[in-house]
Amino acid sequence: MPPQQKQYSDAQLLQMIRGSEQERATALKAFFTDQQLRASVIRKIQQKGGSANDAQDAFQEGFKAFYRHLLNGRFEGRSSLRTFFVGICIRCWLDGLKKSFYQRTTLTDKEETLDDEYQHTPETRMMSQERKSQLQKVLELLGDRCKKVIMMGYEGYNSEEIKQTLEMGADEAVRKIRYRCMTKLKEKLASQPTLTALLKSLNYG
């Protein structure tokens, strides 16, 4: 049998998600590998007419959106973390339905909406695959150090933690590095017409 999964309270999980990289990974793994939570998402989506496959896709997309929402402070504690997570997965599924991401789902005349229980779940923007691949091209222009600084900043690590991870000098300011990285990126993008066009296609510039 699989080993029993350690159960964490919401407070513990939230604290871990704001903690070290190792703690975050542990907290996220606890959520992702929670079979009961997965079953709950599948059941809810199937109740609304989605297929098990759609629900599995929504679970994975929802998992990423869930982390983003936690990073951006969108969890207000108005429900349990599990309910919040299930709500996000349903939103991902509903958004996918609207965009016809899930071809296997049979659409009915009745448009599915979010149950009252999940009304407080924040809107979840799903990035299209096309946009993602364009942004990946932009990312190729950034050096590893810049990527790391930007990602850690987004994940809410403070300047000291970033400095320590990247072994930066005490006199270096993280905010200055981030600014320089993005300014250089802008210059690179501006210097090549194809990249400028790419930026415009992303509604920048």
Add this chain to the structure above:
Amino acid sequence: MDKATLHEKLDAYLKGSLDAAEQAEIRQLVDSDKDVADQLELVRLEQELAEVMVDEKLDEMMKAWNEEDSSPSAKSDSSPKPNAGNIPGKWTIWGLVIIIFAGLLVWSWPSDEESEALNAVTETPSSVPQLNETETSGDTPKKAESLQPPSQETEPVPGTSEKEPEATPPIANAQEAASPAVEMQQLALAVATNTSPTGGLNIVRKGEQANESPLAKGYRLMGEGKLDEAESVLLTVPEAQERRYLNAQQYLAFIYFEKGEYEKAIPILEDLTQQPYSQQAEMEWYLALAYLVTENPKGLDALKQVAAQSASTEIQEKAQQLLDKINELD
């Protein structure tokens, strides 16, 4: 304000983490200064790039967890199990598997004549197309298809009360062979997932009622599918209100079961099934399922008891079906 500081402020502005006054101040700057507006666009791009990187990181993590779940070490936990007395031990199961495999090998071993025929076949060029292995490999995270269990192993037994659409039990990489013990848990999970204790409740008065007691409100919310709200309300029913309290406890057990929080449902169901209380048959069934799903050693005995002695023939049948499937694993 230097440009790096402004960059940082704009980041906080986009995240909405500034206070109202600062937020308004930045808004004004963006509206009045083209350079600041351009820089805001750059910060927006930075955030999107970070989002893509974080998503990629999570994709890798999910892939690793899925692989970890399907690795042999994850499936063969050699630590002693508390339910060893209730089901055949791991070594017994593996022993049986080896004996069956050896038997099949001996049985299917070609005779001299067959060997010659086989040799003849292998010497001729094969015209049978090879399986396209690339269909099942790839670097992308495992998607739904790869997480589905084989249908013949997971056909759920219908649950009690209102039947929900059949949920596929969540098994990571079930395409690879899982141990019988894992399959037993997954079978139970499939049934539990399709069993809805709070489904099909007949709610006469919908919406908030005047002078509604916590118990009535909890019951109504439960029937309306607002399980979290129902749970909060039912938890307020004081223990001093004996029968009402027991009733609230029963509903809470149903809610926990419905939400997949089986560990929470178990102690309540254990308590209530020891008392002369309503819906005994249902509660015994839910308890057996909850035990099995959480790998509680009492699971198999509880299931056998329900299959043999439940007051409800319908539940008896369901329990027997599950038991038959579990026995097939042996």
